[in-house]
Amino acid sequence: MKTTARSERRRFGARGFTLIELxxxxxxxxxxxxxxxxxxDQIIRGRTTITNAMEDERVFAQLFDQMRIDARQAASDDEAGGxxxxxxxxxxxxxxxxxxxxxxxxxxxxxRYQISNGRVVRYASPPLGNVGELQRALRGSVExxxxxxxxSGVGAISARMYVPKLGWTTQMNDVQTAIMEAINNLKVPQLGNAPMPRSVTGLEVSVGATSLARPIKRVFLVGE
Incomplete structure (x- = not known):
């Protein structure tokens, strides 16, 4: 009987979780x-931010690297027909x-680098064989x-040109003045055999995009 009572107490004492505990x-x-x-969620957002930043960096590097190549291989004003x-x-x-x-x-x-529907597009003419073709390309359309x-996502693109003896400028009149001065110097007997100097020796490009808090600038040497 004692054994049976002890077993009963053990059986009734083994209860489950209460509602409060659950x-x-x-x-x-x-x-x-x-x-x-x-x-x-923070990890996913952080990974997305890093991925987008790396993609933006790759796109910017591609854009500026192409500009650097074009500026480095720029012809002289003399080769461009004045x-x-x-x-x-x-x-x-x-x-x-x-x-x-x-x-x-x-x-x-x-x-030509132009903005078309918020995207920077590089237009390149066919190879030009003579001055006439060059003149038409300079003043014609990109057709x-x-x-x-x-x-993509570009709001504006602007550039400044470095003109020796003057400095940075955004005015083409300053460039034309430098070209005319160089042409006039070639008429001087003492300077007639000297090569015509470049009117622009440096180029600063600024690109503003919707994903940027401020525009990104890069400086390139011209013809170097």
Whole structure:
């Protein structure tokens, strides 16, 4: 009988969780779940931010690297027929550059960086074989030119030119004045055999994008 009574007490004493204990456990699990979700959400957001930043950096590097190449291979004003090899007008940057194709003589090419529907597009003319073709390319449209989209989300693109003896300027009149001075110097007997100097030796490009708090600037040497 004693054994039976002890077994009965043990059986009735082995009870389950109460409702309050279950509610406390659920509340703790809910708090842990919320904290885990917030931490996971921050990790995902951080990874997205880093991915977007790396993509923006890659796009900017591609854009500025192409500009650097074009500026480095820029022709002289003399080779451009007395025209400015580097010119800026509004949101358009134009460069007359050398173009070397395998098995052919070096030719000139006109490239333009323009904004089209919020995207920077590099337009490149076909190889130019004479001064007449060059003049038409400088003053004509980009119809028939190759077009390569380089960067989207761009609000504005601007440039400054470095003119020796003057400094940085955004005015093409300053460039034209430097070209005319160089041409006049060639008429002086003592300077007639000297090569015509470049009117623009440096180029500063500023690109403003919707994803940027402020525009990004880069400086390039011209013809170096």
């Amino acid at each position: 509610l406390v456990a659920i509340a703790i699990l809910a708090v842990i779940a919320v904290l885990s979700w917030r931490g996971l 025209e400015a090899a580097i010119s800026v007008s509004g949101n358009t940057l134009q460069i007359v550059r050398h173009m070397v194709l395998p098995g052919t003589a070096p030719r000139l090419q006109v490239v 028939g030119w190759s077009a390569v989209p380089l960067m």
